[in-house]
Amino acid sequence: MSIEIRNIQKRFGDFTALENVSLDIASGELLALLGPSGCGKTTLLRIIAGLATPDSGQILFHGQDATDRHVSERQVGFVFQHYALFRHMTVFDNVAFGLSVRPRAARPSKEAIRDKVMKLLKLVQLDWLADAYPNQLSGGQRQRIALARSLAVEPRVLLLDEPFGALDAKVRKDLRRWLRQLHDDMHITSVFVTHDQEEALEVSDRVVVMNHGKIEQAGRPDEIYEHPASPFVTQFLGDVNLFHGRVHDGKMEIGDYAHALGEHQTAAGGAATAYIRPHDLDLSREPGEALAAGTVEHIHAVGPIVRVELRREGSGDLIDAALTKDQYQTLRLMLGDRVFIRPKKLSVFLDAGADI
Amino acid sequence: MASLSTAAPRGIATTEPAWVRYTFTGLALTFLGLFLLVPLVSVFAEALAKGWSLYLDALIEPEALFAMKLTLIAALIAVPLNVVFGVAAAWSIAKFDFHGKSLLITLIDLPFSVSPVVAGLTYVLMFGAQGWLGEWLSAHDIKIIFAVPGIVLATVFVTFPFIARELIPLMQAQGADEEQAALVLGATGWQTFWHITLPNIKWGLLYGVILCNARAMGEFGAVSVVSGHIRGETNTIPLHVEILYNEYNFVGAFACASLLAVLALVTLALKTLVEWRAARQLGNDVPLEARARLAAAK
Amino acid sequence: MRFKQHSVLPGFGLGLGYTLFWLCLIVLLPLAALLMKSASLSAEAFWAIVSTDRVVAALKLSFGASLLAASLNAFFGFLVAWVLVRYPFPGKRLVDALVDLPFALPTAVAGISLTTLYAPNGWFGQYLVPLGINVAFTPLGILVALTFISLPFVVRTVQPVLEDLEAELEEAATCLGATRWQIFSRVLFPAVLPALLTGFTLAFARATGEFGSVIFIAGNIPMVSEIAPLLIIGKLEQFDFLGATAIAVVMLVISFVMLFAINLIQWWSSRRHGMTR
Numbered sequence: 050m051s052i053e054i055r056n057i058q059k060r061f062g063d064f065t066a067l068e069n070v071s072l073d074i075a076s077g078e079l080l081a082l083l084g085p086s087g088c089g090k091t092t093l094l095r096i097i098a099g100l101a102t103p104d105s106g107q108i109l110f111h112g113q114d115a116t117d118r119h120v121s122e123r124q125v126g127f128v129f130q131h132y133a134l135f136r137h138m139t140v141f142d143n144v145a146f147g148l149s150v151r152p153r154a155a156r157p158s159k160e161a162i163r164d165k166v167m168k169l170l171k172l173v174q175l176d177w178l179a180d181a182y183p184n185q186l187s188g189g190q191r192q193r194i195a196l197a198r199s200l201a202v203e204p205r206v207l208l209l210d211e212p213f214g215a216l217d218a219k220v221r222k223d224l225r226r227w228l229r230q231l232h233d234d235m236h237i238t239s240v241f242v243t244h245d246q247e248e249a250l251e252v253s254d255r256v257v258v259m260n261h262g263k264i265e266q267a268g269r270p271d272e273i274y275e276h277p278a279s280p281f282v283t284q285f286l287g288d289v290n291l292f293h294g295r296v297h298d299g300k301m302e303i304g305d306y307a308h309a310l311g312e313h314q315t316a317a318g319g320a321a322t323a324y325i326r327p328h329d330l331d332l333s334r335e336p337g338e339a340l341a342a343g344t345v346e347h348i349h350a351v352g353p354i355v356r357v358e359l360r361r362e363g364s365g366d367l368i369d370a371a372l373t374k375d376q377y378q379t380l381r382l383m384l385g386d387r388v389f390i391r392p393k394k395l396s397v398f399l400d401a402g403a404d405i
Numbered sequence: 406m407a408s409l410s411t412a413a414p415r416g417i418a419t420t421e422p423a424w425v426r427y428t429f430t431g432l433a434l435t436f437l438g439l440f441l442l443v444p445l446v447s448v449f450a451e452a453l454a455k456g457w458s459l460y461l462d463a464l465i466e467p468e469a470l471f472a473m474k475l476t477l478i479a480a481l482i483a484v485p486l487n488v489v490f491g492v493a494a495a496w497s498i499a500k501f502d503f504h505g506k507s508l509l510i511t512l513i514d515l516p517f518s519v520s521p522v523v524a525g526l527t528y529v530l531m532f533g534a535q536g537w538l539g540e541w542l543s544a545h546d547i548k549i550i551f552a553v554p555g556i557v558l559a560t561v562f563v564t565f566p567f568i569a570r571e572l573i574p575l576m577q578a579q580g581a582d583e584e585q586a587a588l589v590l591g592a593t594g595w596q597t598f599w600h601i602t603l604p605n606i607k608w609g610l611l612y613g614v615i616l617c618n619a620r621a622m623g624e625f626g627a628v629s630v631v632s633g634h635i636r637g638e639t640n641t642i643p644l645h646v647e648i649l650y651n652e653y654n655f656v657g658a659f660a661c662a663s664l665l666a667v668l669a670l671v672t673l674a675l676k677t678l679v680e681w682r683a684a685r686q687l688g689n690d691v692p693l694e695a696r697a698r699l700a701a702a703k
Numbered sequence: 704m705r706f707k708q709h710s711v712l713p714g715f716g717l718g719l720g721y722t723l724f725w726l727c728l729i730v731l732l733p734l735a736a737l738l739m740k741s742a743s744l745s746a747e748a749f750w751a752i753v754s755t756d757r758v759v760a761a762l763k764l765s766f767g768a769s770l771l772a773a774s775l776n777a778f779f780g781f782l783v784a785w786v787l788v789r790y791p792f793p794g795k796r797l798v799d800a801l802v803d804l805p806f807a808l809p810t811a812v813a814g815i816s817l818t819t820l821y822a823p824n825g826w827f828g829q830y831l832v833p834l835g836i837n838v839a840f841t842p843l844g845i846l847v848a849l850t851f852i853s854l855p856f857v858v859r860t861v862q863p864v865l866e867d868l869e870a871e872l873e874e875a876a877t878c879l880g881a882t883r884w885q886i887f888s889r890v891l892f893p894a895v896l897p898a899l900l901t902g903f904t905l906a907f908a909r910a911t912g913e914f915g916s917v918i919f920i921a922g923n924i925p926m927v928s929e930i931a932p933l934l935i936i937g938k939l940e941q942f943d944f945l946g947a948t949a950i951a952v953v954m955l956v957i958s959f960v961m962l963f964a965i966n967l968i969q970w971w972s973s974r975r976h977g978m979t980r
Contacts, residue, residue, distance in 0.1 A: 100585055102709050120588050120711050127589040133582035137604040147590030150600065202590055421883055426790050433786040434798070436779045440851055441804050444816040447826060451819055490725045497718035503707035509722070511966065515730055518958040520912025522932035523951040526939065527733035530740050535944060537736050561729055584712055594713035616806065623809025625915030630936060643811040643915065650815050650919065659819075662812040669807035676807075677800045 050111045050205040050238050051076045052097060057106035059092055059262075066092040067103070068262040076111075077236045079229070081253035083243055085285070089262040090242045091130075091210055097240065098208050099123045110205070126199030126237075128209040132191045134183035140194050141179040144169055147202035169197040172231075189220040196231075209241035213248060225252050246286050250274060258282050280398045283324045290330070290368050292323040292340065292395075301397045306340045310397060323395040327371035331391045332357065332380060339389035343368055345382055357382065359390070448666045452659035463660035471637050472645040472661070475553065479628075479641060480621040483560040487617055488610070491568025496602070498569075499576030500584065510573065516565040524562045525630025528555060551633030556641065559627035564617045571613035572606055579605055608683035612676065619672040623665055734955070741952045744945055752949040757925055758934060762953065765931040768842060769910035772849035777903045780857025781895075787858070788865040802859070805852050810915030813851055818920040821847065840922030845930065848916040853906035860902035864895050897972030901965060908961045911954070 052074040059067040066089045074080050082090040095101040097108060099120035108116050115123060135143050144166045148157055157165065170176035173193040183191060192212065199207065212228065213221045229252050232239055243249050249256045250270040257267040258281075266278040277283040294303035296318050301308045303323060336342070343359030346367075355377040359368040368390065372380070382388070420426070453460055463469065494513060498506060516524065530536050532549040542549060549555045583605070587597040603610075625643040632639040634648065642661055649658035707715065741749065752758065786792075787799055805813065821828045821838035831838060838844045868891065876886045914932040921928040931954055938947035 098589060100589070100711050120585075121591045121593065124591075125589060127586065129582055129586060131582065133586040135583055135586075135601055135604075146587065146592070146600070150587070150590065150592040150596045198586075198590070420789065429782060430786050430790050430792050433779070433783045434792075437783060437798060437801065440854060441801055443826065444813060444820060444851065445804060445808070447820055448812060448816045451816070490722065493718045493725075494722040497715055497722055500712050501707060501710055501715045501719075503715075503719075509726075511962065512726060512730065513722075515734075515962070518908045518912070518962045519734070520914065520932050520951075520954055520958065522914050522935050523737070523912070523954055524733070526935060526947055526951050527737045529939065530736045530944065530948065531733050535942075537739075558729070562733070565729055581710070581712060588711055597712075598714070619807045623807075623812070625809060625811045626913075626932065629914070630939065643809050646811050646815065647919075655819070658815055662809075662815060665809045665812045669804060669809070669812075672807040673800050673803055676803065677796070 052206060052238065052240075053107075053109035053112070054093070054097070055107040055109065057093065057096060057103045057108070059089070059096065059101070059103050065262050067096075070106070070262070070264055072257060072264060072267065074238060074240065076238055079232045079239045079241075079252065079254045081241055081243055081249035081256045082259060083246060083249040083256050083285075084259035084265075086244060088259040090244075090259050093259070094208050094210055094240060094242050097206070098125050098127045100127070124202070124205045126202065126204030126207045128192075128195045128199050128207070128212055130210040130212075130214055132183075132195040134191055134195060134198070136183050138182075139179065140170070140175070140181050140183070140186070141166055143183070143194060144198045144201050146198065165201060169201055172200075173197045187220075188216050189224060192216065192224060196228075200235075205238065207237050207239040209239065211243060212241050213243070213245075221248075228252060250286075258285065260285075277324075277396055280322065280324065283396050283398075287326060288369055289324045289326055292325065293400075294321060294323060295319065296321045296397060296399065301395065303340060306338070308340075308392065308395060317399065320400045321397050322400055323392070323397050325392045325395045327356070327369040328354075329392055329394045330368070330370040331393055332370055332372065332376075332382070332388045333391070334380070334386075334388060336389050339391055341368070342387060342389050345384055345386045345388065348382060348384065350377065359388065445666060448659060448662050451655060452663040454659075455656050459656050460660050460663075463654075463657040464664070466657070468637050468640070469642075469645060469657070469661055472640045472642045473664070475556070475639070476622050476641040476643075478553065479556050479560045480618055482557045483564055483621045484614060484618050486561055487564055487568050488614060490565070491570075491572055491613060492606075492610070494569040495572035495576050495606075496598075498573050499579075500581050513569050514566050516562055521559075521563050521624065521626030522630055525559055525627040528558055528562070528627075528631050532558075550631050551635065551639060553639065555631035556628050556639060559631045560621045560624055563624050563627050564620045567617035567620065568610065568613035571609050571616070575606055575609040576602075608679055612679045612683070615672055615675050615679065619669065622668060737948060737951060737955065740944065740948045744949060748945075749949050749952075752946050753953050757929070758931075758950060760926045761929050761931045761934045762950075764842060764845065764929070765911055765954075766957070768845045768849055768930075769853075769907050769913075771846055772853055772910050773903050773907035775846075775850050776853055776857045776906050777899060780854065780902060780906075781861055781899060784858045784861040784865055788862060803855050805854050810852060810913065811919075814848060814916035814919035817844070817848055817851060817916065821920065839920055840924070840928065842921075842928050844920035844922070845917050845928060848920050849910040849913060852913050852916050853910045856906040856909065857899065857902035860898045860905065861895055864898040865891075868894060897968055900968045901972075904961055904965045904968065908958055908965075911961075912958065 054070060054072040054074070057067050057070045059065075070089070070093060082093060084090045092101060096103050099115075099118060103116070106116075107114055110118075110123070135146065138146070145162050148162045148165065151157075167176055167179070170179055173196060175190055175193055175197070178186065178190065178194075183194070186194065196209075196212075209228075213224055216224065225248060228241075241253070250273070253270060255267065256270050256273050258265045258273065260281050266273060266282050268276075273282065274286055277286060283289055292303045294301055296302070296310070298318070299310055301310055301321060301323055308323070333339075342362045344362070345357060346360050347356075347358035349356040353374060355372045355374060357370045357372060357377075359370060360366075361368050370390065380388075421429075494509075497503075498509065529550055532538055532542060532555065534543065534550070536550075549558070583601050584597050587601045588594075592600065622641075623643055624641075625647070628641055629644060629647070632641070632644055634640060634644060636648070640648065642665055646658050646661045646665070649655075649661065744752075753762075783802065787795065787802075818825075818839055820826050821831065821844060823829065823832045823839070825839070828839060836843075838847055872890055872894075873886055876890050881889070912932065914930075914936075917930055918933055921930060921933075923929050923933055931950060935947045935950050935954075938944075938950070
């Protein structure tokens with residue numbers, strides 16, 4: 050089922066949680082809402098579910114206005130951040146709950162409920178825990194039971210609030226892959242909220258980056274990563290080095306260095322900042338055509354990527370560079386060495402309030 | 406609820422020398438012994454001072470039996486009324502955010518800090534012969550003061566906060582996540598309340614009921630003001646105890662008092678049991694591995 | 704600003720409506736009736752009633768004895784809570800359950816039992832009276848009864864706070880070179896103080912209003928051992944409703960002040976420790 054979000058506005062007292070947010074979610078899509086805490090992503094998810102009401106704007110399910118539809122009639126599955134498993138019920142009763150509270154006419158028979166619940170428990174690979182109580186489960190198990198419970202009512206949309214937030218790193222990785230798999234099998238429209246960019250980029254079909262109640266950018270994970278639309282998105286998606294300069298004649302000029310900008314990058318001129326990821330920096334001992342020179346201050350050589358910290362000459366800024374083991378060995382870098390850096394790729398944004 | 410933690414063994418750095426520990430323990434136990442245990446024991450000792458037969462005679466005397474009946478009636482009406490109130494108040498206070506919440510909580514606690522005698526007086530001023538509604542009530546031949554309804558009202562007043570006070574913090578701590586999950590799964594409001602909220606608060610509710618009942622059956626001051634002490638008509642057990650005592654019928658007084666003391670002991674036992682059960686419900690009682698082995702064995 | 708935040712949970716109107724209705728019917732309306740009644744008195748007449756020697760003596764006795772009883776309980780209650788939380792001894796569970804006895808035992812029972820114990824031929828009285836210590840039918844008896852009925856308050860407010868104190872706190876203090884006494888007075892006691900004050904105030908409030916246990920042991924001698932609640936009942940029995948109301952209003956105002964004090968202590972301690980109890 051498709052979801053259309055139109056001009057949603059939501060305030061809590063003086064705090065604006067969502068400002069004029071519009072978004073289309075295609076049927077069968079797995080969408081990630083990504084942003085720092087307080088950016089409004091959870092509020093948006095709760096509004097889609099019907100757990101919160103917008104001050105203005107509309108939510109359309111499959112083209113029909115669902116804004117005023119009560120949460121119990123929206124047929125959504127919601128997985129809560131802390132799972133909200135019913136602590137006094139067994140795992141079986143938790144999963145069966147949604148079916149057993151239906152009005153008598155619409156309620157499946159006891160046997161049908163049992164079959165369905167056991168099928169779901171098998172799906173989440175926890176059928177051996179049917180008689181356990183929630184407080185006897187590990188975090189990852191609770192998460193999967195919460196998911197099974199929300200799937201039992203055959204929701205048209207699956208909404209997950211920080212689904213991996215409370216788990217430790219190893220379990221997180223497994224569950225992420227497992228959720229992707231599950232979605233590929235069931236093809237149910239799913240939206241999940243996360244503050245972890247790696248999680249969003251790895252799991253979803255499409256990522257929506259939010260900040261201060263607004264959508265900064267929406268797109269496929271590779272699109273977002275390769276072509277971030279704003280300084281915020283660039284910085285939120287990973288470590289980045291900042292270089293201040295000017296855009297002039299379709300070139301980014303930083304001191305004596307100039308870098309030709311592609312067509313999709315800014316055409317206007319003015320003060321600008323270049324954002325360069327550590328692995329987009331080349332280091333060499335040759336001075337020609339370099340963006341800057343620096344001295345090696347730290348080398349972290351554990352793992353496949355070697356992280357080098359440079360002190361930039363002139364400004365004294367710290368620059369992070371990431372090399373492969375091969376590059377590192379070819380360069381034979383030592384602490385205190387003088388090296389020159391060249392960017393392979395950079396994102397340029399005009400500074401806010403700069404003259405154009 | 407008070408809980409008795411199984412205190413972790415304390416290191417040498419965090420406890421006192423043995424003689425200090427023994428002195429403190431001895432002092433505390435002596436204090437509790439003299440002030441609590443001896444009075445409790447003396448009730449039974451006095452009741453049985455003239456032998457079992459006199460004790461039993463005092464209990465099956467018609468006026469004593471009537472007092473027991475009235476006490477039960479008052480508690481049977483007052484406690485359920487306060488259960489309904491307590492659940493309604495805790496639901497609206499714990500699950501919703503609204504202005505004036507803390508004022509409301511303070512007002513609910515108010516009867517705890519009003520002297521029972523003052524409480525009784527307020528009802529006399531409301532419903533008594535010369536009270537606000539006195540004329541109207543006597544014109545319609547409704548008797549509240551010096552009658553059973555007054556006793557019930559006074560009992561409701563003094564036990565008013567018991568259940569709400571127990572439930573509000575409990576429901577606040579539990580939050581509204583489970584209820585929201587139930588609604589998302591399609592449950593109606595009542596289904597959510599019966600299947601999710603009520604089972605989660607049952608131990609707290611029971612705890613409140615036990616304390617509320619003990620106070621309801623034992624209340625003296627407020628009931629004394631509104632009852633009029635009419636024998637065989639408006640005497641509850643505590644009031645009957647007073648009358649017998651003032652008539653120097655010590656065996657009778659202490660026999661009835663011993664009933665109330667038994668009630669108190671039962672209350673304490675039930676209360677401890679509920680605390681224990683509630684604590685067990687919270688903790689992980691059966692470890693996961695044991696469960697897995699059980700499942701595998703099936 | 705809206706009165707209530709939006710929520711998907713149903714039943715707010717019904718729940719709050721019923722709560723307010725019942726609160727008004729059982730608590731607020733009767734108290735309003737009391738205040739209305741007292742408003743029919745002129746200020747002079749009101750003052751004339753509450754400033755008679757007998758009333759002043761009764762109020763002084765009620766509040767004085769309550770203050771003493773609450774102080775006694777602050778000391779012993781703290782000690783009991785301390786021992787229950789920190790020292791192992793056989794029968795601890797039983798003792799812990801017994802602490803709540805005054806909450807469960809009807810006050811009239813406590814009253815006749817204490818009176819009999821301290822009467823000249825009672826278990827305690829037979830040893831105390833020859834020493835010249837008269838408890839029964841004196842203000843000292845009132846103190847004993849009030850101590851009994853307000854005993855659990857301090858224990859039950861202090862106990863959970865002591866349980867929550869981390870052993871690391873004391874270990875850290877020991878590593879920094881503090882003695883046991885310094886740790887107690889500078890680390891532990893300040894942490895428990897708000898709870899102790901709350902318990903003290905609760906005990907005091909409960910003691911001032913107490914009636915059932917006191918009337919038996921007090922002897923009720925005007926100007927000597929007559930408490931304020933008894934005076935109210937005396938006035939009622941003589942159909943002096945105005946007199947009873949005036950004394951009741953004074954007691955009510957004082958209990959409101961104490962309620963306010965409890966809230967203030969809790970507000971203060973939650974601000975200081977960043978947590979609410």
